[in-house]
Amino acid sequence: MSKSTSREAKAARIRYLLETEGDAVKANTKGFNQGRYDSVAKLESYEELRARAREIKADAIDRLPELLDRVEATVEANGGTVYFADDAADANRYVREVCRDKEAERVVKSKSMTSEEIEVNEFLEEDGVDVVETDLGEWVLQVADEAPSHIVAPAIHKSREGIAELFNETFQPEEKLETAEELTMFARERLLEEIKGADVGMTGANFITADTGTLALVTSEGNARKSAVVPDTHVAVAGVEKVVPSVESLQPFVELIGRSGTGQDITSYISLLTPPVESPVVDFDASDTPLASGENDRDFHLVLIDNGRMAMREDSELKETLYCIRCSACSNVCANFQSVGGHGFGGETYSGGIATGWEAGIEGLDTAAEFNDLCTGCSRCVDACPVNIDIPWINTVVRDRINRGTDHEFDWLVDGLTPDAEEGGLSLQKRFFGNFSTVATVGSALAPLSNWVAGTDLSRRLMESTIGVDARRDLPSFERETLVDWFAARGPRVSPTEAEREAVVYPDVYTNHAMVERGKAAVRALEALGVHVRVPDLPASGRAPLSQGMITTAEEKAHALYAALAEHIDAERDVVVIEPSDLAMFDREYGKFLAPRSQERLSDASYEVMEYVYGLLENGGDPKTLRAPGANDSGVAYHSHCQQRTLGLEGYTEAVLDRLGYDVATSEVECCGMAGSFGYKSEYYELSMDVGSELEAQFSTPETRERRVVASGTSCLEQLDSMLARPSQHPVELVAPERL
Numbered sequence: 001m002s003k004s005t006s007r008e009a010k011a012a013r014i015r016y017l018l019e020t021e022g023d024a025v026k027a028n029t030k031g032f033n034q035g036r037y038d039s040v041a042k043l044e045s046y047e048e049l050r051a052r053a054r055e056i057k058a059d060a061i062d063r064l065p066e067l068l069d070r071v072e073a074t075v076e077a078n079g080g081t082v083y084f085a086d087d088a089a090d091a092n093r094y095v096r097e098v099c100r101d102k103e104a105e106r107v108v109k110s111k112s113m114t115s116e117e118i119e120v121n122e123f124l125e126e127d128g129v130d131v132v133e134t135d136l137g138e139w140v141l142q143v144a145d146e147a148p149s150h151i152v153a154p155a156i157h158k159s160r161e162g163i164a165e166l167f168n169e170t171f172q173p174e175e176k177l178e179t180a181e182e183l184t185m186f187a188r189e190r191l192l193e194e195i196k197g198a199d200v201g202m203t204g205a206n207f208i209t210a211d212t213g214t215l216a217l218v219t220s221e222g223n224a225r226k227s228a229v230v231p232d233t234h235v236a237v238a239g240v241e242k243v244v245p246s247v248e249s250l251q252p253f254v255e256l257i258g259r260s261g262t263g264q265d266i267t268s269y270i271s272l273l274t275p276p277v278e279s280p281v282v283d284f285d286a287s288d289t290p291l292a293s294g295e296n297d298r299d300f301h302l303v304l305i306d307n308g309r310m311a312m313r314e315d316s317e318l319k320e321t322l323y324c325i326r327c328s329a330c331s332n333v334c335a336n337f338q339s340v341g342g343h344g345f346g347g348e349t350y351s352g353g354i355a356t357g358w359e360a361g362i363e364g365l366d367t368a369a370e371f372n373d374l375c376t377g378c379s380r381c382v383d384a385c386p387v388n389i390d391i392p393w394i395n396t397v398v399r400d401r402i403n404r405g406t407d408h409e410f411d412w413l414v415d416g417l418t419p420d421a422e423e424g425g426l427s428l429q430k431r432f433f434g435n436f437s438t439v440a441t442v443g444s445a446l447a448p449l450s451n452w453v454a455g456t457d458l459s460r461r462l463m464e465s466t467i468g469v470d471a472r473r474d475l476p477s478f479e480r481e482t483l484v485d486w487f488a489a490r491g492p493r494v495s496p497t498e499a500e501r502e503a504v505v506y507p508d509v510y511t512n513h514a515m516v517e518r519g520k521a522a523v524r525a526l527e528a529l530g531v532h533v534r535v536p537d538l539p540a541s542g543r544a545p546l547s548q549g550m551i552t553t554a555e556e557k558a559h560a561l562y563a564a565l566a567e568h569i570d571a572e573r574d575v576v577v578i579e580p581s582d583l584a585m586f587d588r589e590y591g592k593f594l595a596p597r598s599q600e601r602l603s604d605a606s607y608e609v610m611e612y613v614y615g616l617l618e619n620g621g622d623p624k625t626l627r628a629p630g631a632n633d634s635g636v637a638y639h640s641h642c643q644q645r646t647l648g649l650e651g652y653t654e655a656v657l658d659r660l661g662y663d664v665a666t667s668e669v670e671c672c673g674m675a676g677s678f679g680y681k682s683e684y685y686e687l688s689m690d691v692g693s694e695l696e697a698q699f700s701t702p703e704t705r706e707r708r709v710v711a712s713g714t715s716c717l718e719q720l721d722s723m724l725a726r727p728s729q730h731p732v733e734l735v736a737p738e739r740l
């Protein structure tokens, strides 16, 4: 399949999911996500719990071989059996042997992603076993013959109406089922009968404690308990990474898992079972027999599965994936996931942000490649993750590996000719966006001709078919005079001797070549507040190549930029950054590239431009030197960039505007949908617009539609310009004096 055909196929798949599943997924994930915000806000010790949870998982993965020996000893001392399975086939063979020994005709299962991963249902069914899912969502999907679309709420893509139709058609009940209660009661009664007649019960495990051999099962429905204890044989299937040292170490996870996933302060059921449990096996056919007189001769089998996990443990980049407690917060917070769900943003088993790590480690890079680009690196999931996994970095590393593992037809053409430091394997699309600083430099040098040529129909069609730049998207217009050129010709207006502070305004690629006015405004605003400003010609940050998984190139750029900025940091000049995604990179990803001291110095010296203006005003700067609103135009609709929110900096813009007398309505939308190059790509254009539609709606209400629109990020400004009839600008353009 050619690249453009595969892009069309991807776009068609996304379009289908947006139309069929998007509404249900969006409503449910947003509900979970809001629940998380509300629940976490009530928890004073949230950050300590996260730190403790991470510490426990990191320690457990470091000591995994020792803990596995321990858990084997404790489970066997308890009377159970432990089987270590190398892979899915090995695990399935063992489970089949257990079922054959028991002459099992029916196995009931509670929800378990690991059992999905090994596809045990299909394996047992081939052996003539009736396998019944007892989690409501899983059962709905079993009846519908569909795959889960979410790791916690597997049927999140289905509406109540759709489930009612499914049940009514499949089971033909005497009275048509309609309400959620009717559907639930119907499922409950059927599933209870299935459980009562089962020969083997299968569960997963959220955690397994090495000291006692206890399984912690976190559920909403209580079906896991029943599946585990009603039949006399219990098989628990879990990845080896589920082992934690002790019962005490469960505490932070119990506090965090429900809050993070579904926004519940605590989940409905947290079962701690130390099997084989001692409770008697109930004979449901002898209803007069007292419970206590039943047999308590039980079998318990713990199947601990490697299936790539021990190799992930040895992989310094994928290792953190094993800290994941599968809470789903990274799915619920992700704007792209909210639109397409796990059927678009997922692999064989796992979905959402962390799925890239799981699928790359378990299934391989090809599976991860199918959805890896849906992570735009906004990093909101990092703050949402209860174990603080750097999910965007895992996505970036896997993207880099996918790039390296692919041969592209145009490698011979571009090999050695492009300015990046990558070897072959990159698609032309990734090369184009990853080398955007070069594109912009050429664009400015040839402007306005470059803008005219790029805008012709022929160019747009060619760009769409070769590098997948969607023809519906407006292209940036390059300025002949860059910000650096403008400042070099103009010079500073405040000399070092009269200034209290000195600052370097970082000319990021977009500000320097396309959105030059916001750079000029930043210079004027800072000078109005008495700062001696410099705008040196500095290298690109590396954000563009990083977003394409071109880590070697990004790292080279990080070193080059730090080398160029070091003299300014040595001279105690502040570094003022207009583009939040660059600032976020200094703060986060540069930690992977630079020496710790260098990264710390750069991070400490750097400020987002409105944060800097705020600081100057707080330290005696005269607000009258900035632009206040006119009598009738104080209304502002403000959208803050996702990376700016992640850095906790969005409040400074509101505070500055407020202080100057603007009436600010801030969007509640966390993502504009554009995300750098993402919204330009033809396969993702419609998804980008779908994500952005909420922001468009919020800025089109009677309360906001007359307000001036301001936004902090390049992508946000581009997206807003494409969606709204009125123009948008960076907040510094609003407050900077027109002349200085």
Ligand code: SF4
Binding pocket: 260, 323, 324, 325, 326, 327, 328, 329, 330, 331, 353, 354, 384, 385, 386, 387, 388, 389, 391
């Ligand atoms: S990566 Fe973090 S947020 Fe995502 S499912 Fe795992 S634990 Fe939850």
